[in-house]
Amino acid sequence: MLLNKNSREKTMSLKITKKKIKSNFWVAPAIYGVAAVILALLTMKLDRYLHVHHQLYKHIPSIFLTDKELAHSILSALSTSLLTMTTITFSSVLVVQTTFLSQFSPRTLQNFNESSKSQRVLGTFVGGYIYTLVLLLQVRKNDLSETFIVPSFAVLVTFICVGMFVFLIHHVMDWIKVGNLISNITKETLLAFDNNISRDKKLKTIKDDTELKLEDHSYTSVISSKRGYLQFIDTVKLVNYAEQKDIIVKLEKDRGKYVDVDTPLFKVWGNNAAFDKNEMLSLLAITDDQESVHDVDFGIQKLVEIALRGIAPGKNDPETAINCIEQLSQILSKLGKYDISNPYHRDGNNNIRLIIEKPTFFDYLYKSFYQIRHYGKSDVSVMISVIHALTLIAETNEDDVKKMVMNFTEYIVQGLKKEDWLFLDRDRMNSALKKLYAAGGQSGQGDLLEIE
Numbered sequence: 165m166l167l168n169k170n171s172r173e174k175t176m177s178l179k180i181t182k183k184k185i186k187s188n189f190w191v192a193p194a195i196y197g198v199a200a201v202i203l204a205l206l207t208m209k210l211d212r213y214l215h216v217h218h219q220l221y222k223h224i225p226s227i228f229l230t231d232k233e234l235a236h237s238i239l240s241a242l243s244t245s246l247l248t249m250t251t252i253t254f255s256s257v258l259v260v261q262t263t264f265l266s267q268f269s270p271r272t273l274q275n276f277n278e279s280s281k282s283q284r285v286l287g288t289f290v291g292g293y294i295y296t297l298v299l300l301l302q303v304r305k306n307d308l309s310e311t312f313i314v315p316s317f318a319v320l321v322t323f324i325c326v327g328m329f330v331f332l333i334h335h336v337m338d339w340i341k342v343g344n345l346i347s348n349i350t351k352e353t354l355l356a357f358d359n360n361i362s363r364d365k366k367l368k369t370i371k372d373d374t375e376l377k378l379e380d381h382s383y384t385s386v387i388s389s390k391r392g393y394l395q396f397i398d399t400v401k402l403v404n405y406a407e408q409k410d411i412i413v414k415l416e417k418d419r420g421k422y423v424d425v426d427t428p429l430f431k432v433w434g435n436n437a438a439f440d441k442n443e444m445l446s447l448l449a450i451t452d453d454q455e456s457v458h459d460v461d462f463g464i465q466k467l468v469e470i471a472l473r474g475i476a477p478g479k480n481d482p483e484t485a486i487n488c489i490e491q492l493s494q495i496l497s498k499l500g501k502y503d504i505s506n507p508y509h510r511d512g513n514n515n516i517r518l519i520i521e522k523p524t525f526f527d528y529l530y531k532s533f534y535q536i537r538h539y540g541k542s543d544v545s546v547m548i549s550v551i552h553a554l555t556l557i558a559e560t561n562e563d564d565v566k567k568m569v570m571n572f573t574e575y576i577v578q579g580l581k582k583e584d585w586l587f588l589d590r591d592r593m594n595s596a597l598k599k600l601y602a603a604g605g606q607s608g609q610g611d612l613l614e615i616e
Contacts, residue, residue: 196287204298269469353463386430396449406517414519420459493553500561558603
């Protein structure tokens with residue numbers, strides 16, 4: 165039992181550690197720096213080997229060999245140049261991060277920080293500088309020969325660094341394009357949803373169980389020992405653990421929710437002496453920051469914030485908001501194809517073991533558009549884009565989702581009727597609304613916005 169518990173904790177810890185390593189800028193440069201020191205020592209060992217075996221020099225073109233003074237000059241110049249380029253690289257990264265903070269959203273900053281390409285470029289520059297500096301220290305006056313080959317290796321490393329610098333410029337220019345950022349967030353959110361669905365498919369889920377009356381029985385609460393965001397829930401192992409202990413577990417918080425110390429996380433029905441609270445807590449991951457690896461809500465939140473920045477009075481960039489709305493419709497269209505709100509999870513014997521109150525499709529729909537509707541209610545292009553997004557969702561899903569979309573449409577129309585629209589704007593929106601109602605199975609609607 166203790167072995168299984170330790171194994172679960174190690175697995176969870178490895179997942180969290182891997183994510184933290186991926187998002188920390190110092191890890192990759194540190195690894196490259198250590199590798200550069202080792203490579204420099206091996207290069208110098210090769211040089212000393214050639215000093216001992218002079219006959220091997222005749223097989224090496226003279227252009228790759230230098231004397232001691234020239235070796236010092238080349239290595240000194242290269243190390244200075246690489247340090248300058250490293251400084252410029254870090255400055256470029258800071259500029260990009262400032263752009264992300266001011267133009268898009270503070271939440272989008274981690275998307276750039278987690279980019280392995282940026283970290284590898286920084287690591288290459290740090291490693292190149294350390295490599296040339298170590299070689300410079302190793303070229304000594306008491307060497308066995310006045311001929312050195314190490315400057316040629318340093319020049320080769322510098323060529324690689326220059327190539328990586330050009331690549332960084334291209335990468336930064338690509339990343340600060342708002343379209344690419346929005347597309348990357350959408351892909352990340354859809355991947356998180358796919359991961360959640362694939363994990364839930366391993367379990368039997370049902371929407372309700374009228375025979376289960378847990379409120380009539382006493383329960384034991386399991387409280388949190390940490391504060392932060394509930395980032396990961398190992399539902400499969402929770403069900404297996406509940407089956408093993410013959411208990412029923414209800415999770416009080418869903419993924420992405422903030423918990424504090426002593427926040428109730430579990431309600432447990434059954435044999436109180438059978439389960440270990442710490443063992444159950446080890447199946448959850450609570451982190452300091454929100455991440456969209458397993459949290460669909462957080463990905464939607466990022467897109468909404470970028471859209472709100474686009475329609476802010478000081479920026480006036482409705483096209484960015486429209487792009488976000490289109491991507492939100494893609495996410496919601498996929499969410500609607502799955503019954504995502506099933507709270508009851510069964511074990512292999514068809515007994516309910518885990519209950520998780522999940523957000524419904526309508527919750528996601530409301531969260532995606534209610535702020536955009538509020539702040540963009542007077543922008544005709546934004547509101548028409550929202551109507552088009554709802555039309556796409558209704559067209560690609562079944563009747564139950566269509567009903568929720570049409571219910572939400574009434575909320576949108578209610579807000580639109582309060583605005584003073586010009587007649588051409590009314591015509592455009594009425595046309596878009598008719599298509600939406602037709603997609604939702606309510607064709608034959610007249611003018612939904614009155615035309616004077």
